[in-house]
Amino acid sequence: MKIILASASPRRVELLKSFHLPFDVIPSAIEEVTMPHETPTQIVMSLALEKAINISQIYPEALVIASDTIVFKDEVLGKPKDREDAKRMLVKLSGQTHEVYTGIALVHFASNQSIIDYECTLVTFNTLDEIEIDDYLNTGEAFDKAGAYGIQGYGALLVKKIDGDYFNVMGLPLSKLNNLLKKHFQLNLLK
Numbered sequence: 001m002k003i004i005l006a007s008a009s010p011r012r013v014e015l016l017k018s019f020h021l022p023f024d025v026i027p028s029a030i031e032e033v034t035m036p037h038e039t040p041t042q043i044v045m046s047l048a049l050e051k052a053i054n055i056s057q058i059y060p061e062a063l064v065i066a067s068d069t070i071v072f073k074d075e076v077l078g079k080p081k082d083r084e085d086a087k088r089m090l091v092k093l094s095g096q097t098h099e100v101y102t103g104i105a106l107v108h109f110a111s112n113q114s115i116i117d118y119e120c121t122l123v124t125f126n127t128l129d130e131i132e133i134d135d136y137l138n139t140g141e142a143f144d145k146a147g148a149y150g151i152q153g154y155g156a157l158l159v160k161k162i163d164g165d166y167f168n169v170m171g172l173p174l175s176k177l178n179n180l181l182k183k184h185f186q187l188n189l190l191k
Helices: 010-017 040-056 083-093 130-138 154-158 166-170 174-185
Strands: 003-005 063-072 097-108 113-125 159-163
Touching: 003 010, 010 166, 040 063, 040 097, 040 113, 083 130, 097 166, 097 174, 113 166, 113 174, 130 154, 154 159, 166 174
Parallel strands: 003 063
Antiparallel strands: 063 097, 097 113, 113 159
C-alpha cells in the first residue's frame, strides 16, 4: 500500500524517515481555519483530518497520514507573525506549564477508512529573562513553529521538563501513530 505523509514539516518527515516505512511527502494545501468555540483537541483533529482528506481525494488508493500541532496556554499559540509576536508567546510560556496537542489522521479513501486521534503533552518552561528570550529569537528557530519554539533544537534549552510524548512536541506522536497503524492497517513501524 502506498503511504503519503501530507505534511510540509521537515521535522515530521525526518521522524518518519527513521523507520523502514516507505512513504511519499505531499503537503496538503488546505487553508487552516479554526473556529473560536473549538477546543484544542477539536482544532488539531479537524485540521489533521482535513489535510488527510485533501490528499486522499487525489490519491484514493494511498494511506494518507496527516497531523496538526498547536501549543495551548490560555489561548492557541500558533506560528508567530513576527518577532514581537514570538516574544509575546515566549514571555507567556516562561516559568509556566503549557499543553502541546497533535491531532493525527489516517485516511484510506478506497476502503472508506478514516481514523482520527490526538496526543497531549505537558511542557514546563524554565523562567526566562529578556536576554534569554532575545538570544533564542536571534537563532531564527522560533518563527516557523507553533508556540514560537522547537524542542528539538535550541528550544530544548528553554524547557525544564515534559510530561508525555516528546515526539508529540516535535509534531508527530510516534507511539500513537504506530499503535493506530497496527490496529487499523496492519502496518508496524518496527518492521
